[in-house]
Amino acid sequence: MNKNFITSIFTVAGIIALAGCTFESKNNVIQSPEITTIENFESSEIIPTIEKNNLIVNNNQDLDSLASLAHQQVNQYRQSKNLPPLTLNESISEQARIHSQNMAQGKSPFSHEGFEQRIKLIGSTIAYRSAAENVAYNQGYRDPATSAVEGWLKSPGHYKNIIGDYNLTGMGVAQNSRGEYYFTQIFVLENN
Structure with missing residues (x-):
């Protein structure tokens, strides 16, 4: 059997892993999002709304470009649901980037x-009411940003964060020597 074919099967079958987390400042509690059934939820409804770019990603791809692409795709999806776009915030992105780098370097687990602590640091400069986080990693995809966003949209917990009542976001991407890409997106609702 063709080695590339086998590698592709294993890559598609099990490489992308996802996790979501929310934080409410008033309750001071961290929790994983509940997996809920979304009525009339079909992946065919979600995926076509992400505009595919002709971007082909390779190991030399600029990580900031991947973060920007993922952010654009999340906003495209939100706008397709008549939700306002999320404003990219550099201090939130810095915390997301550090977390992705720590996961990629094995300094912290994929979690x-x-x-x-990231939210407390963000809260020192941005008064917020609530925050959430999505993380993803993948390997072997031509377009790792789109793969991460599509994976989030297929997961009820991550989907809930993407369409949630937030107005700011930060996106960070890192890659390790094994070619694994780690994505972190932090969502914040400012306290106005």
């Missing part, structure tokens, strides 16, 4: 470990 939301340290989410409360």
Whole structure:
């Protein structure tokens, strides 16, 4: 059997992993999003609304470009649902980038470990009411940003964060020597 074919099957079957987390400042509690059934939820309804770019990603792809692409795709999806776009915030993106780098370097597990600390750091400059986080990693995809966003949209917990009542976001991407891409998106609702 063709080695590339086998590698592709294993890559598609199991490489993308996802996790979501929310944080409410008034309750001071971290929780994983509940997996709920979304009525009339079909992946065919979701995926076509992400405009596919002709961008082909390789190991030399600029990580900031991947973060920007993922942010654009999340906003495209939100706008397709008549939701306002999320404003990209550099201080939130810095926390997302650091978390992605820590996961890629093995300094922290693929998880939301340290989410409360990231939110406290963000809260020192942005008064907020609530926050959430999506993380993803993948390997072997021609377009890792689109793969991450599509995976989030297929997951009820991540989907809930993407369409949630937030107005600011930060996106961070890192890659390790094994070619794994780690994505972190933090969502924030400012306290107006």
